Amino acid sequence: MKRTPVREQDPKVRATNFKEVCLGYDAGEAMEEASRCLNCKNPGCVKKCPVNIGIPRFIEQVKNGNFEEAFRIISEDSSLPAICGRVCPQETQCEGNCILGVKGEAVAIGKLERFVADYNRENGAPVTGKAVSNGHKVAIVGSGPSGLACASDLAKAGYDVTIFEVLHKAGGVLQYGIPEFRLPKDTVVEHEIENVRRLGVRIETNVVIGRTLTVDQLLDNEGYEAVFIGSGAGLPRFMGIEGESLNGVFSANEYLTRSNLMRAFDPESDTPIFIGKNTVVVGGGNVAMDAARTALRLGSNVTVVYRRTEAELPARAEEVHHAREEGVVFRMLTNPVAILGDEKGYVKAIRCIRMELGECDASGRRSPVPVPGSETDIEADTVIMALGTSPNPLIANTTEGLETERHGCIVADESGVTTRPGVFAGGDAVTGAATVILAMGAGRKAAAAIDEYIKNK
Numbered sequence: 001m002k003r004t005p006v007r008e009q010d011p012k013v014r015a016t017n018f019k020e021v022c023l024g025y026d027a028g029e030a031m032e033e034a035s036r037c038l039n040c041k042n043p044g045c046v047k048k049c050p051v052n053i054g055i056p057r058f059i060e061q062v063k064n065g066n067f068e069e070a071f072r073i074i075s076e077d078s079s080l081p082a083i084c085g086r087v088c089p090q091e092t093q094c095e096g097n098c099i100l101g102v103k104g105e106a107v108a109i110g111k112l113e114r115f116v117a118d119y120n121r122e123n124g125a126p127v128t129g130k131a132v133s134n135g136h137k138v139a140i141v142g143s144g145p146s147g148l149a150c151a152s153d154l155a156k157a158g159y160d161v162t163i164f165e166v167l168h169k170a171g172g173v174l175q176y177g178i179p180e181f182r183l184p185k186d187t188v189v190e191h192e193i194e195n196v197r198r199l200g201v202r203i204e205t206n207v208v209i210g211r212t213l214t215v216d217q218l219l220d221n222e223g224y225e226a227v228f229i230g231s232g233a234g235l236p237r238f239m240g241i242e243g244e245s246l247n248g249v250f251s252a253n254e255y256l257t258r259s260n261l262m263r264a265f266d267p268e269s270d271t272p273i274f275i276g277k278n279t280v281v282v283g284g285g286n287v288a289m290d291a292a293r294t295a296l297r298l299g300s301n302v303t304v305v306y307r308r309t310e311a312e313l314p315a316r317a318e319e320v321h322h323a324r325e326e327g328v329v330f331r332m333l334t335n336p337v338a339i340l341g342d343e344k345g346y347v348k349a350i351r352c353i354r355m356e357l358g359e360c361d362a363s364g365r366r367s368p369v370p371v372p373g374s375e376t377d378i379e380a381d382t383v384i385m386a387l388g389t390s391p392n393p394l395i396a397n398t399t400e401g402l403e404t405e406r407h408g409c410i411v412a413d414e415s416g417v418t419t420r421p422g423v424f425a426g427g428d429a430v431t432g433a434a435t436v437i438l439a440m441g442a443g444r445k446a447a448a449a450i451d452e453y454i455k456n457k
Helices: 026-034 053-064 068-075 082-086 107-123 145-156 185-198 214-219 251-259 286-298 317-326 436-456
Strands: 022-024 138-141 162-166 200-206 224-230 247-252 280-282 300-305 330-331 336-341 347-360 365-370 376-379 382-385 422-424
Touching: 026 053, 026 107, 053 068, 068 082, 068 107, 082 107, 082 185, 082 436, 107 185, 107 247, 138 145, 145 162, 145 185, 145 224, 145 436, 162 330, 185 200, 185 365, 214 224, 224 436, 247 251, 247 300, 251 286, 251 382, 280 376, 286 300, 286 382, 300 336, 317 330, 336 365, 347 382, 422 436
Parallel strands: 138 162, 138 224, 162 200, 224 422, 247 382, 280 300, 280 382, 300 330
Antiparallel strands: 336 347, 347 365, 347 376
16 A cells, blocks of 8 residues: 655745645544554564654554544653654654565654644643652753753653753754754744643753853752753864855854744844855755755755765755755765855855765765866855754863763763763764754653662762
8 A cells, every 4th residue: 555645835836935845644644544554563663763652552543533642652752743753764764664665655654643743732632741759850951852852751750850051942953953844933843842841841041051050060059960961963064175264155054043043034034144046055964955945945046066976865855855846956976175256255156076986985885086177166156064063062171071072072871871970961962963853862861861870879
């Protein structure tokens, strides 16, 4: 059986607006898709889910029309189901391990999770309330996916949890990094965060850990028995090529933060954002797709340049497909060597060289090698660098005994234990930029480790 189709905005229409692309299933479509699940006795989908959601159990409830019970089952393991259903790379995780996908199409697990979360939000289903306090305090640094997941599990166990967030809105990358057309902020993100607050979690915004307060102060002076660092990786990387300081060159972080968190896409917002006639996005990950599709919606002609082939693109296949449908142009085996400017210091073109794939590198992918004499110029007045991010060193530099590795990531084991007693870490702060669901999984593991640490202490 084929997967039940999911409704989407028409590509020509959605390329001109910031409304959500995917319209999701209705109840009938969700029940029809859920009926495809084989309810395996040894479900591979659960094993590949970083937070181990009881996938066959919740899908069985969807099949029978018990949407509230399906939501309860998902909520046992996930605090952000409406978000995960939209942005997780299911094709390489749960759906990638679905037995139906071997010879056909996997069950649309992500779309079903999204439906359940949206249905229960729209119909006012009850959520878990505050647990009985156990009298212990834990601090969380960062309100992104790992921080929210860690806080949720600890609050359910009775801990007094406070999240400290550097920005003026909670959500971390969910607010500043992922565009509105993939993840609506007011209806989805704010609701999920409010559910975490209902557990008793306090969220203090505009607090810069490392300046306003330090981790040492939280432990030594503020009465917290443990601290979880889930501060993400928000420090952008550049190539170090000529012309990166020209006007019109942005990091994807800045560009997306202006549009998403500061709502520069909204005509009523007073946040400025440069809208060039021709934009080149450098990179091939999900952030590159987000930046490209945002620039397109703002009115620019957009080209993505990537130094490997389409087979090696790290972005989700769905995001690449949507970008192509909307009009984004892809130039594979192409790598920038310089950004060219005019006499006023503004970008006028980006010079690229053609690449070919050579021997495999340490990651197992064939390394791109430049082809001498193949340089060509692409007209552009905007260049967006989407080359990955690193953790901000401020927290590690102001915390005694907290070790980092050469890329600036905090050193922690699989359960989040760091080199500083009482300090735990997870998500992008430890691994570098990764996915929402992996960050959530790290937050949950750290919550279990914190619980054990405090009980043993």
